[in-house]
Amino acid sequence: MTTSEPLIVLEGVNKYFGPLHVLQDVSLSVDRGEVVVVIGPSGSGKSTLCRAINRLEPISGGSITFDGQPLPAEGKALARLRSEVGMVFQSFNLFAHKTILQNVMLGPIKVRGEKSAAVRERAMSLLERVGIAAQAEKYPAQLSGGQQQRVAIARALAMQPKALLFDEPTSALDPEMVGEVLDVMTSLAREGMTMVVVTHEMGFARAAADRVVFMADGQLVEQAAPAEFFASPKSDRAKDFLSKILTH
Amino acid sequence: MDVFSDSANIDTYVTGFLWILKLTAAATVGALVLGVLLAGMRVSPIPVLRGFGTAWVNTFRNTPLTLIVFFCYFGLYSALSLELSDDIDTNNYWLGVIGLSVYTAAFVCEAIRSGINTVPVGQAEAARAIGMSFIQTLTLIILPQAGRAVVAPLGSIFIALAKNATIVGTIGLMESSSAMKELINANGDAVFPIFFVFAGTFAIFLIPTGYAFGWLANRLAVKR
Numbered sequence: 244m245t246t247s248e249p250l251i252v253l254e255g256v257n258k259y260f261g262p263l264h265v266l267q268d269v270s271l272s273v274d275r276g277e278v279v280v281v282i283g284p285s286g287s288g289k290s291t292l293c294r295a296i297n298r299l300e301p302i303s304g305g306s307i308t309f310d311g312q313p314l315p316a317e318g319k320a321l322a323r324l325r326s327e328v329g330m331v332f333q334s335f336n337l338f339a340h341k342t343i344l345q346n347v348m349l350g351p352i353k354v355r356g357e358k359s360a361a362v363r364e365r366a367m368s369l370l371e372r373v374g375i376a377a378q379a380e381k382y383p384a385q386l387s388g389g390q391q392q393r394v395a396i397a398r399a400l401a402m403q404p405k406a407l408l409f410d411e412p413t414s415a416l417d418p419e420m421v422g423e424v425l426d427v428m429t430s431l432a433r434e435g436m437t438m439v440v441v442t443h444e445m446g447f448a449r450a451a452a453d454r455v456v457f458m459a460d461g462q463l464v465e466q467a468a469p470a471e472f473f474a475s476p477k478s479d480r481a482k483d484f485l486s487k488i489l490t491h
Numbered sequence: 492m493d494v495f496s497d498s499a500n501i502d503t504y505v506t507g508f509l510w511i512l513k514l515t516a517a518a519t520v521g522a523l524v525l526g527v528l529l530a531g532m533r534v535s536p537i538p539v540l541r542g543f544g545t546a547w548v549n550t551f552r553n554t555p556l557t558l559i560v561f562f563c564y565f566g567l568y569s570a571l572s573l574e575l576s577d578d579i580d581t582n583n584y585w586l587g588v589i590g591l592s593v594y595t596a597a598f599v600c601e602a603i604r605s606g607i608n609t610v611p612v613g614q615a616e617a618a619r620a621i622g623m624s625f626i627q628t629l630t631l632i633i634l635p636q637a638g639r640a641v642v643a644p645l646g647s648i649f650i651a652l653a654k655n656a657t658i659v660g661t662i663g664l665m666e667s668s669s670a671m672k673e674l675i676n677a678n679g680d681a682v683f684p685i686f687f688v689f690a691g692t693f694a695i696f697l698i699p700t701g702y703a704f705g706w707l708a709n710r711l712a713v714k715r
Contacts, residue, residue: 299616317536319624326622336617339713340636350621353631384714395617402621 248311250275250406250437251296256305258291258461265291266302267461273406276435280448280469283458284484289441290333292458293410296439297328310405326354329399333411335391337383343370343394344379347401354402362401369397373427389420396427406437413444445488449473457481494681495688500674507670508692514587514656514666519649521592526599530637531629533604544600552597556658560590564662580664587659595652602644606637611715639711646704650697667692 249272258266265288273279281289294300295307298314298321307314309328315321337346347366351357370376373393375386383391392412399407409428413421425447432438432451442448448455448469455472457464459480465472473489476482494500532544551559563586567573575585610633618628638645660669671689675682 297620299620322619322622322624324622325620328620330617330620332613332617332620334611334613336611336613338614338617338632339715340639349631350623353627354622382714398617398621 249273250277250310251439252306252308253292253295254306254308256292256295256307257303258288258295258300259303265461266295268305269458269461269463270305271456271463271466273437273439275437277453278432278436278438278440278451279454279456280452281439281441281456281458282443282445282448282484283464286460287458288461289458290410293408293439293441296408297325297330299330322354326350326402327405329402329404329407331392331395331399331407331409331412333414335383335388335395335415337391337394337398339383342380342382343375343386346383346394347398350398350402366397366401369400370394373397374423387420388416389423392416392420392424393427396424396431400431406439407431409438409440409442411441411443413442443488445473457484459484494674494678494685500678503665503670503674504667504688507665507667507689510584510659510664510666511653511656514584514591514659515649515653517588518591518595518652518656521588522595522599522648522652523645525592525596527603527634527638529596529600530603530607531634533600534607534629534633536625547593548597548600550597551594552601554594556590556594556655557661559594560587560658560662563587563590583659583662583664586662587656587664591652591656591659595648595655598648598651599645602641602648603634603637605644606639606641607633609640610636636713639708639713642708642711643704646701646708649704650700653697653700654693 251273253269253271256266256269257264269288269292271279281292283289291300295302296309309324312324315324338349341349344363344366347369348359348362351362351365352359367376367379370379373396375390375394375397378386378390383394386394412428413424416424421444425444428438428440428447429451440447440452452469454466455469456466457472457476457478457480464478464480465476472481473485476485495504529544529547532540533548535541564583567589568582568586574582576582614632614636615628618632623631657666657668660666665673667689671685674685678685
């Protein structure tokens with residue numbers, strides 16, 4: 244396996260929810276260290292695309308490979324793959340009955356079988372990094388949305404993943420908390436983390452993305468570097484979308 | 492209250508309730524373990540296990556407990572010669588524990604399963620996303636939250652279990668209801684005192700139990 248090979252490759256991916264064709268022949272590859280931001284109107288299939296990459300959403304056709312290996316079917320191999328792909332959800336999904344620190348430590352200890360002392364140290368430094376170390380002993384419900392989402396990022400990082408998937412990470416946040424989460428994501432992007440980010444945050448896309456992917460109606464309509472995409476979108480669909488969101 | 496000044500009668504009364512206590516304790520453990528296992532089966536991705544769990548619940552939830560306890564005696568013990576102890580009382584006690592456990596497990600299973608439904612889907616997704624197996628997701632994330640959500644209904648089930656334990660009297664164990672019947676047979680003039688003492692004893696133990704479960708439910712509730 245060479246390092247120049249893309250980390251994530253989707254080829255001709257199709258996905259149906261009943262009669263609904265939510266992903267239509269989507270092909271996309273993400274290089275190591277690349278930050279790909281997926282934008283598009285609601286219902287365009289961007290969340291489904293993101294969730295397909297770690298098979299939280301099984302696909303109906305096509306192929307997805309991660310790090311040179313096709314996505315395995317449900318079982319041990321899939322669990323191992325998921326442990327290498329961090330995921331951050333719109334609704335945070337912190338384990339409600341565990342403290343912040345336990346949330347971050349659980350994966351490495353239970354999934355990887357790492358020693359608790361070493362994990363605790365790493366977890367604390369990750370919490371330090373996202374600015375939540377002082378709340379380590381609290382429960383998720385005691386934190387604000389922005390804080391919870393930063394913990395969720397720390398939880399994903401604790402597994403030392405090869406890539407991070409973000410499924411609309413700031414959509415459930417109060418406006419004043421969006422910045423603190425985007426700051427963490429931007430710093431991860433600078434450090435060379437491979438990221439697929441589904442978001443409506445155009446500022447983040449401009450600042451941190453290597454590539455912007457525009458989806459509409461289950462199709463990948465166009466992709467380009469952010470400066471190019473925002474300055475001169477090629478498709479009518481993208482022009483229409485940008486005109487609606489950028490005029491406000 | 493002359494009945495209860497006779498030490499032999501007191502002994503009958505105490506022994507009767509000690510059996511109820513032991514039956515309830517053992518069957519609570521049995522029903523809880525079985526019920527959690529069954530709930531796990533009913534939400535598992537393996538069709539055979541799901542079918543087994545469903546069949547168990549449908550069978551035991553819809554069969555009168557008296558029939559189940561009779562079956563334990565006449566079926567397991569008499570016909571299949573399952574002997575759990577040389578002592579006849581101890582033997583009947585364990586047969587009763589089996590009957591009570593398999594019956595109550597069906598209700599525990601359904602309570603836990605309704606608790607599982609209160610846990611947001613995102614909790615399981617987050618667990619799977621960090622690489623947990625189905626068993627890990629279930630035991631580390633889902634069941635602890637589901638269990639806390641159903642402490643109060645589980646309390647009701649175990650209170651019902653304590654009262655249901657009197658049915659084991661039908662296979663010859665001198666538990667409280669049999670003890671009561673014996674005392675009434677021997678003291679026909681004191682039916683009401685005897686009845687109220689026995690019923691009152693259940694109430695004195697079970698009413699606080701109900702409050703204890705209510706308190707525990709509040710204390711353990713998962714904040715979201």
